[in-house]
Amino acid sequence: MALDKWIAIFFLVICCVYGYAAYTYPLLPFERNMVFLPNTMPMVLSGLGVLFALLILLAPSPKADAEGDALGDINLKRWREYKVGQAFGLIALMIVYALTLRPVGFITATTLFLVGAGWTLGERKLVTMIGVALIGALCIWYLVQEALGIFLRPLPWFLS
Amino acid sequence: MLEGVLLGLETALSFKNLLLVVAGCLIGTLIGMLPGLGPMSIIAIMIPVAITLGDPSAALILLAGVYYGAIFGGSTSSILINAPGVAGTVATSFDGYPMARQGKAGKALTIAAVSSFAGGTVGAILLMGFAPILSSVALLFHSAEYFAMMIVGLSAIAAFAGTGKVTKALMMTVIGLILATVGESALFNAPRFTMGLTDLQSGFSFITLAMALFALPEALYLVLDPRRAESDGKNEAIKDLRITRAEARAIAPVIARQSVQGFLIGVMPGAGATLASFLGYAVERNIAKGEEQEEFGKGSIKGLAAPETANNAACTGSFVPLLTLGIPGSGTTAILLGALIALNVNPGPRLMIDNPSVFWSVIISMYIGNAVLLILNLPLIPYIAKLLTVPRNYLIPFILFFTMVGAYIGQNNATELLLLVGLGVCATILRFADYPLPPLLIGFILGGMMENNFARSVNLTDGIAFMYERPMTLCLLIFGLLLIFVPAYRRRRARALQQGVALGD
Numbered sequence: 001m002a003l004d005k006w007i008a009i010f011f012l013v014i015c016c017v018y019g020y021a022a023y024t025y026p027l028l029p030f031e032r033n034m035v036f037l038p039n040t041m042p043m044v045l046s047g048l049g050v051l052f053a054l055l056i057l058l059a060p061s062p063k064a065d066a067e068g069d070a071l072g073d074i075n076l077k078r079w080r081e082y083k084v085g086q087a088f089g090l091i092a093l094m095i096v097y098a099l100t101l102r103p104v105g106f107i108t109a110t111t112l113f114l115v116g117a118g119w120t121l122g123e124r125k126l127v128t129m130i131g132v133a134l135i136g137a138l139c140i141w142y143l144v145q146e147a148l149g150i151f152l153r154p155l156p157w158f159l160s
Numbered sequence: 161m162l163e164g165v166l167l168g169l170e171t172a173l174s175f176k177n178l179l180l181v182v183a184g185c186l187i188g189t190l191i192g193m194l195p196g197l198g199p200m201s202i203i204a205i206m207i208p209v210a211i212t213l214g215d216p217s218a219a220l221i222l223l224a225g226v227y228y229g230a231i232f233g234g235s236t237s238s239i240l241i242n243a244p245g246v247a248g249t250v251a252t253s254f255d256g257y258p259m260a261r262q263g264k265a266g267k268a269l270t271i272a273a274v275s276s277f278a279g280g281t282v283g284a285i286l287l288m289g290f291a292p293i294l295s296s297v298a299l300l301f302h303s304a305e306y307f308a309m310m311i312v313g314l315s316a317i318a319a320f321a322g323t324g325k326v327t328k329a330l331m332m333t334v335i336g337l338i339l340a341t342v343g344e345s346a347l348f349n350a351p352r353f354t355m356g357l358t359d360l361q362s363g364f365s366f367i368t369l370a371m372a373l374f375a376l377p378e379a380l381y382l383v384l385d386p387r388r389a390e391s392d393g394k395n396e397a398i399k400d401l402r403i404t405r406a407e408a409r410a411i412a413p414v415i416a417r418q419s420v421q422g423f424l425i426g427v428m429p430g431a432g433a434t435l436a437s438f439l440g441y442a443v444e445r446n447i448a449k450g451e452e453q454e455e456f457g458k459g460s461i462k463g464l465a466a467p468e469t470a471n472n473a474a475c476t477g478s479f480v481p482l483l484t485l486g487i488p489g490s491g492t493t494a495i496l497l498g499a500l501i502a503l504n505v506n507p508g509p510r511l512m513i514d515n516p517s518v519f520w521s522v523i524i525s526m527y528i529g530n531a532v533l534l535i536l537n538l539p540l541i542p543y544i545a546k547l548l549t550v551p552r553n554y555l556i557p558f559i560l561f562f563t564m565v566g567a568y569i570g571q572n573n574a575t576e577l578l579l580l581v582g583l584g585v586c587a588t589i590l591r592f593a594d595y596p597l598p599p600l601l602i603g604f605i606l607g608g609m610m611e612n613n614f615a616r617s618v619n620l621t622d623g624i625a626f627m628y629e630r631p632m633t634l635c636l637l638i639f640g641l642l643l644i645f646v647p648a649y650r651r652r653r654a655r656a657l658q659q660g661v662a663l664g665d
Contacts, residue, residue, distance in 0.1 A: 002593070003589075003592060003593040004328070004593035004594060004595065006593075007589070007590065007593050007595065008331070011331060011335065014335075014338075015334075015338075018338055018353070021353060022353075025352065028349060028350070031348075031349075034619075035618050035619055035622055035623065036347075036614070036615040036618040036619055038345075038347070038348040038350070038352055039352075040615075040618075041337075041341065041611045041614065041615075042338070042341050042352070042353070045334055045337050045338050045341070046338075048330075048334050049331070049334045049335070049338065052327055052330050052331040052334060053331060055327045056327050056328060056331060059327065081385075082384040082385055083383060083384055083385075083386065084384065086383050086384075087380055087383045087384050090380070090383060090556075090560065091380075091581060091585060094560060094564065094577070094581045095578065095581055097564065097577070098564070098574050098577030098578045098580075098581065099574070099578075101568070101574050101577065102574050110561060113557070113560075113561060114557045114558070114561060117556065117557035117560060117561075118553050118554065118557050121383070121552065121553045121556060121557070122553060123551075123553035123554070129553075129554075132554060133557075136558060136561070140561075140565060144565070144569055149212070150212075150569050150572065152569070
């Protein structure tokens with residue numbers, strides 16, 4: 001089965017769960033007499049969602065057409081040619097960045113992220129990469145801090 | 161109207177706003193030129209900056225400048241390295257790239273800039289005429305009509321999603337609407353569907369969603385398939401930017417036709433710059449005679465001028481529904497709408513009355529933006545084009561970093577980053593499976609408004625009687641349904657014809 005059908009099944013499940021949550025939504029006592037309830041629209045939406053998901057599921061699969069998207073879009077059939085490892089590496093790095101941003105500080109975390117991402121993509125000139133990353137992180141930190149006035153802790157917790 | 165124009169001039173010509181137009185156009189061109197980053201990603205990245213400006217006209221002026229710049233930058237990369245960063249400039253590469261290969265890159269860039277300028281300017285003039293008329297009609301709208309209008313907008317976006325994608329686009333719209341119901345809303349007393357997570361109490365952040373849907377998948381695609389960003393020729397020096405008088409005469413009628421046609425296509429919700437540029441190219445090829453028609457695809461100046469004029473005119477046109485009805489017609493205008501709402505401006509027919517300076521200064525700054533692109537960017541292009549040689553190993557980490565910073569400083573919350581990564585991975589998978597993403601964002605942005613208007617009409621008529629009691633609502637709703645069903649019906653008929661099934665009369 002094609003990927004889009006699997007996604008349709010996923011949406012179907014989501015819409016059913018959502019519909020159930022909407023149906024059992026705890027209404028406040030005075031809300032019960034209102035015409036329009038907080039769960040009116042969610043219930044309509046879940047119904048529509050189930051309908052469309054079923055339509056996608058039951059529609060005949062289009063014949064694989066050779067010409068892709070105008071942008072030369074990506075095609076799952078060629079996934080072996082893609083750098084899946086690099087993509088997963090970067091996603092993992094982003095998660096690490098999200099988790100370390102607060103404790104380690106903006107500049108440290110950003111520099112580490114940029115160098116790590118460059119390394120994952122195959123950059124081996126570490127000195128240049130660290131320099132570029134540090135300058136980039138400092139510039140953005142300064143802009144956000146001074147121009148936009150949003151506080152970002154620059155350094156690890158034990159230094160600032 | 162003159163009063164409004166003058167007010168707009170006053171706001172737009174202030175030093176700060178002029179600076180913002182110039183900055184927006186430059187940033188847009190710079191980033192738009194990078195393959196794989198379209199206007200939607202760029203505007204999404206720029207939104208935190210725009211919102212912190214605090215002044216809605218300034219923010220919209222900056223973002224509109226970025227929008228134009230991105231489209232122009234996209235044409236530059238399609239002409240120079242045949243790597244359109246934006247779907248709207250794919251048609252530009254049909255004739256622009258062959259011209260560049262023949263050593264006429266400079267000429268091609270000039271034609272692109274002049275046609276964009278003309279298309280954008282004519283579009284802005286038409287917008288000045290159209291928008292007030294449409295807003296005066298829209299002032300008669302009640303919440304019932306608004307609700308119906310949003311249905312029309314959403315179905316139009318789904319209907320133009322492309323063959324075989326209509327159901328998927330509808331599905332994405334519904335998902336967007338569902339995402340919009342998460343969190344607290346204006347109408348009710350308790351947060352909904354937060355699954356007990358306090359981070360979802362105020363709902364999904366629109367910036368995070370925009371980044372996750374557009375910027376992140378593009379960056380991941382660049383990682384997965386490095387060839388998307390590769391140039392297949394070396395960068396030759398760009399020289400001789402002049403066009404001859406004969407060439408100017410040849411493309412003048414093309415520009416005139418395409419700026420009007422492009423604008424009208426842009427006004428329709430869901431059609432947008434991509435459709436306008438392809439249609440403009442096709443129309444001009446069919447109009448051209450004999451030899452000239454042969455030239456198309458091999459470096460015809462008409463074939464370059466047509467899509468360039470049309471896509472810029474369409475960009476301007478897409479502001480009409482945004483400014484007058486408050487309904488975005490494309491992913492990009494949806495992002496702009498989100499930014500406006502964040503700045504406490506409610507686009508719609510009242511915008512012209514309540515915030516005339518926002519309304520008119522945006523229109524005026526469109527002229528200025530177009531002029532900036534022509535005067536400032538064109539001479540700078542040979543230098544800006546150097547950016548195309550930034551190695552991938554440096555480019556991608558920075559793109560990822562910018563998307564994350566954008567999401568982070570909007571909320572100052574690290575959970576937002578995890579949400580961004582999660583949604584971004586989902587969006588990438590969805591694009592693999594050919595699900596269109598703009599309907600999701602538009603559904604998300606319109607969701608809250610749609611529910612409010614729906615609730616108001618239901619409360620007023622004590623039920624859904626408003627749907628058939630108000631003629632205008634009924635007509636709009638029927639129109640919305642037709643938009644979805646007519647293409648499906650015609651496709652089915654075409655398929656039946658193909659299979660040799662006789663049509664019962």
